[in-house]
Amino acid sequence: MENSTLEVSYKSAGTYRVIIGSDYSDLGGYVTELFPNLQRICIVTDSNVSGLYLDDVKKALKDCAGHITEYIFEAGEKSKTLDTVKSCYDKLLADDFNRRDLIVGLGGGVAGDVAAFIASTYMRGCAFINLPTSLLAMADSSVGGKCGVDYDKYKNIVGSIYMPRLVYAATYTLKSLPDREFSSGMAEVLKAGLIRDAVYYEWLINSFAEIMDRNEDVLNEMVYKAVGIKQYYVTKDPFEQNERMILNFGHTIGHALEKYFDFKYSHGECVALGSVAAAFIAHKRSMLSDEEFYEIRDMFVPFDLPISLDDYEIDRAFLNIGHDKKNTDSGLKFILLKKIGKAVIVNDVTEDEIKEAMKSLVAEWD
Ligand SMILES: NC(=O)c1ccc[n+]([C@@H]2O[C@H](COP(=O)([O-])OP(=O)(O)OC[C@H]3O[C@@H](n4cnc5c(N)ncnc54)[C@H](O)[C@@H]3O)[C@@H](O)[C@H]2O)c1
Ligand SMILES: [Zn+2]
Numbered sequence: 001m002e003n004s005t006l007e008v009s010y011k012s013a014g015t016y017r018v019i020i021g022s023d024y025s026d027l028g029g030y031v032t033e034l035f036p037n038l039q040r041i042c043i044v045t046d047s048n049v050s051g052l053y054l055d056d057v058k059k060a061l062k063d064c065a066g067h068i069t070e071y072i073f074e075a076g077e078k079s080k081t082l083d084t085v086k087s088c089y090d091k092l093l094a095d096d097f098n099r100r101d102l103i104v105g106l107g108g109g110v111a112g113d114v115a116a117f118i119a120s121t122y123m124r125g126c127a128f129i130n131l132p133t134s135l136l137a138m139a140d141s142s143v144g145g146k147c148g149v150d151y152d153k154y155k156n157i158v159g160s161i162y163m164p165r166l167v168y169a170a171t172y173t174l175k176s177l178p179d180r181e182f183s184s185g186m187a188e189v190l191k192a193g194l195i196r197d198a199v200y201y202e203w204l205i206n207s208f209a210e211i212m213d214r215n216e217d218v219l220n221e222m223v224y225k226a227v228g229i230k231q232y233y234v235t236k237d238p239f240e241q242n243e244r245m246i247l248n249f250g251h252t253i254g255h256a257l258e259k260y261f262d263f264k265y266s267h268g269e270c271v272a273l274g275s276v277a278a279a280f281i282a283h284k285r286s287m288l289s290d291e292e293f294y295e296i297r298d299m300f301v302p303f304d305l306p307i308s309l310d311d312y313e314i315d316r317a318f319l320n321i322g323h324d325k326k327n328t329d330s331g332l333k334f335i336l337l338k339k340i341g342k343a344v345i346v347n348d349v350t351e352d353e354i355k356e357a358m359k360s361l362v363a364e365w366d
Contacts (some may be wrong), residue, residue, distance in 0.1 A: 135185025184268025
């Protein structure tokens with residue numbers, strides 16, 4: 001199958017390509033084209049993904065540089081720390097890496113965020129390419145340049161914005177992704193449709209059986225469209241001063257729930273719940289019709305995403321709403337839908353509206 005290509009441009013940081021291909025067979029060609037005289041490559045990956053795809057990637061890159069090595073960290077968010085970054089610096093120094101060498105991130109959002117942060121800081125920045133292998137990383141985190149690590153109890157608190165020179169998603173890797181991780185990524189994919197493309201959203205809903213079966217052609221198409229939507233926002237507003245915030249649809253309440261339940265629910269599961277709650281607010285404000293609201297709510301279910309919760313302490317969960325959202329006297333900054341495929345930023349959502357929406361998740365939907 002032909003690869004699909006998108007271009008992401010930044011006023012100050014140039015342009016990079018996002019390639020969606022079935023496997024890694026074309027990766028070497030793209031890398032050599034970008035870096036014809038490369039000496040060293042370090043592939044930064046986690047302990048799960050390394051066992052599955054490191055050999056394939058090394059094979060694909062074998063003619064791109066004389067020295068190809070890897071840094072493997074233990075899989076999971078708990079490794080997204082400065083300690084991981086530091087031991088990778090040790091490895092790079094031991095192997096004489098300099099700023100003309102290449103760092104490759106291979107894995108989910110954690111590997112991508114860690115590898116990009118290492119690349120952005122090692123010798124004040126060396127080239128970085130990203131090979132996302134989780135659906136969340138392909139459709140969301142690999143594009144846009146945000147990178148970093150967690151520190152103390154704070155998520156993503158130390159980081160930078162650093163553009164990759166290439167993103168190459170090989171969708172055959174999605175076959176081995178655990179079901180729960182796949183569904184988590186689907187929340188971001190559905191979000192992309194909800195905020196910007198009603199036709200795409202309806203296509204996702206109608207294609208749910210093929211998607212959940214991980215049909216390769218359907219996944220290629222799905223990832224390509226999702227990346228196109230992310231690309232639209234990050235190109236327009238790379239530093240998230242305005243429109244890029246729309247990508248946070250479902251995330252204000254979603255993040256609060258993630259923290260309240262101490263990460264028992266995955267990010268995507270919380271985004272699904274947060275999206276249902278945000279749709280509830282828009283429905284209450286008569287921005288969304290009954291039909292639209294029920295469709296948004298119910299269509300997370302076929303993708304194995306939750307739309308309701310057992311009773312929980314709304315007031316305590318509300319305390320986790322990000323301080324950056326606590327905007328003006330008039331209320332909170334929030335992303336609402338005017339209709340499916342059209343999101344808007346508003347700054348007058350009240351505490352009561354949010355609490356009511358959070359409470360609505362406890363309702364028995366039927
Ligand atoms: N930079 C951004 O803009 C941005 C955006 C959203 C999320 N993020 C970050 O992304 C991270 C979450 O990403 P994630 O959900 O991919 O987490 P992850 O990287 O931990 O991957 C999830 C799990 O799936 C495994 N995995 C990945 N690909 C696999 C495959 N093909 N087959 C089998 N197993 C595979 C991983 O080893 C891990 O156990 C968070 O740290 C979040 O902060 C960053
Ligand atoms: Zn998200």
